Amino acid sequence: MQFDDLIGQERTKHFLLQLAAGDRIPHALLFLGPTGSGNLALALAFAQLLQCENPGPRGACGQCNACHKSAAFVHPDIHFSFPSVGANAVSTNYLKEWRAFLENNPYSDVNAWLQQLGADNKQGNITKDECNAIIKKLSLAIFEGKYKILLMWLPEYLGKEGNRLLKLIEEPPEQTIFLLAAENQEAILNTILSRCQLVKTDLLSDEEVAWGLQQRRGLDATRARQVAFLAGGDFGIALGLADNPENDDAHLLLDWLRKCWRGHPVELVKWTENFAQLGRENQKQFLQYGLHFLREMLFLLTTRDTNLRLRPEELSTAQNMAKVLDFDKIAQLVSLLNDNIYYIERNANPKTLFLDTSISMHSIFKS
Numbered sequence: 001m002q003f004d005d006l007i008g009q010e011r012t013k014h015f016l017l018q019l020a021a022g023d024r025i026p027h028a029l030l031f032l033g034p035t036g037s038g039n040l041a042l043a044l045a046f047a048q049l050l051q052c053e054n055p056g057p058r059g060a061c062g063q064c065n066a067c068h069k070s071a072a073f074v075h076p077d078i079h080f081s082f083p084s085v086g087a088n089a090v091s092t093n094y095l096k097e098w099r100a101f102l103e104n105n106p107y108s109d110v111n112a113w114l115q116q117l118g119a120d121n122k123q124g125n126i127t128k129d130e131c132n133a134i135i136k137k138l139s140l141a142i143f144e145g146k147y148k149i150l151l152m153w154l155p156e157y158l159g160k161e162g163n164r165l166l167k168l169i170e171e172p173p174e175q176t177i178f179l180l181a182a183e184n185q186e187a188i189l190n191t192i193l194s195r196c197q198l199v200k201t202d203l204l205s206d207e208e209v210a211w212g213l214q215q216r217r218g219l220d221a222t223r224a225r226q227v228a229f230l231a232g233g234d235f236g237i238a239l240g241l242a243d244n245p246e247n248d249d250a251h252l253l254l255d256w257l258r259k260c261w262r263g264h265p266v267e268l269v270k271w272t273e274n275f276a277q278l279g280r281e282n283q284k285q286f287l288q289y290g291l292h293f294l295r296e297m298l299f300l301l302t303t304r305d306t307n308l309r310l311r312p313e314e315l316s317t318a319q320n321m322a323k324v325l326d327f328d329k330i331a332q333l334v335s336l337l338n339d340n341i342y343y344i345e346r347n348a349n350p351k352t353l354f355l356d357t358s359i360s361m362h363s364i365f366k367s
C-alpha cells in the first residue's frame with residue numbers, strides 16, 4: 001500500500017514522510033484515530049516505505065522487489081499481529097484470511113474481520129501465545145529488509161497480556177520497529193501507550209470519503225456523496241455500503257422499533273429468538289447502528305434540520321418517532337442500548353437480554 005492510495009490524512013502523511021527521510025525512526029509508533037479513518041492503511045503504507053529500496057518524496061517507489069512483496073502483504077520482514085478467536089490463537093494461522101481482508105478493505109472494522117474468521121458468538125483477542133510468538137519472531141535476524149517490522153492491528157485486544165511485550169517495545173533488537181494501529185486509546189495499557197510515539201489521524205471528511213468512493217469503487221459523484229453522508233467519516237462503512245447497497249441493520253432496526261412500539265408479546269418473543277441467532281459480533285454492530293440512529297434523531301429533535309445521515313426510509317421513521325418521543329425518552333433509549341453493548345460483551349444470554357430490552361423500550365415509548 002502506498003501513500004497515494006490512502007484517502008485524506010495529508011497532515012499525517014507529511015509527518016510520516018519527514019520521519020522516514022530523517023535518520024532516526026522511533027522504534028514504536030502508535031497510529032491512533034477513529035474507526036474507518038485509515039490507521040491500519042497508514043501503518044501498512046509506512047511499513048512499505050521503510051522497506052522500499054528507492055523511496056521518493058511522495059513515499060515508496062511501488063516498483064522495487066521490496067515494494068512488490070509489501071504490497072502483496074508477503075514481505076518476510078513485515079510481521080502481522082491482530083485479534084483472532086480462541087484461547088491459544090496465533091496470527092500466523094490466519095495469514096491467508098488476513099491478506100484477503102487487507103486486499104478487500106483495509107479500512108474495515110474488527111467486526112467484519114471476526115465475521116470473516118467465523119467468530120459467531122466469540123470475542124476477539126490477542127493471546128498470550130501470540131505475544132510469545134511475537135517475542136520469538138522478533139528475536140530472529142532480518143531476512144532481507146532494512147528493518148524488522150511488527151505491525152499490530154488493534155493493541156486494544158491485548159488486554160493485560162500486553163505486559164509481556166513491554167520490555168521488547170522499550171528495548172527492541174536493532175533495526176526493529178513496532179507499528180501499532182489503534183482506535184480506542186482508553187482500552188490500551190498505559191504502559192504500552194507511554195512507550196510509543198503517537199501518530200494521530202483525523203476523522204475523514206465527507207468530501208474525502210466521496211472522493212475515495214469514486215476512485216476505489218467507480219461510483220458517480222452523486223451516489224458517492226450520498227454514501228459518504230451515511231458513512232459519517234468511516235471509509236470502511238462507506239466501502240461496505242457501496243458494495244452492499246442493502247443494509248440489513250437498517251431494516252432490522254426499523255422492524256424492531258415497530259414491534260417494540262406495538263409491544264405484542266408473541267411478536268417480541270419471536271423477534272428475540274431470531275435475533276439471538278445472529279451472533280455476538282453482529283448483535284454489537286446492530287446496537288452501534290441503533291445508537292447512530294438515535295443520535296441522528298436527537299439532532300432532528302434539537303435542530304429540526306432534516307439533513308441527517310439517514311436514508312429516506314430511516315428518515316421518515318425518525319420523523320414519525322420524533323413526533324411522539326422527547327429528548328428525555330431518547331436519552332433513556334440510548335442508555336439502554338449502551339448497557340446492552342456492555343452486557344453482550346460480557347456474554348449475557350441474548351434471548352433474555354433482548355426480550356427484556358424490548359419490553360423496556362415499549363414502556364419508554366408508552367410512558
Ligand SMILES: [Zn+2]
Nearest residue numbers: 052061064067
Ligand atoms: Zn520500492
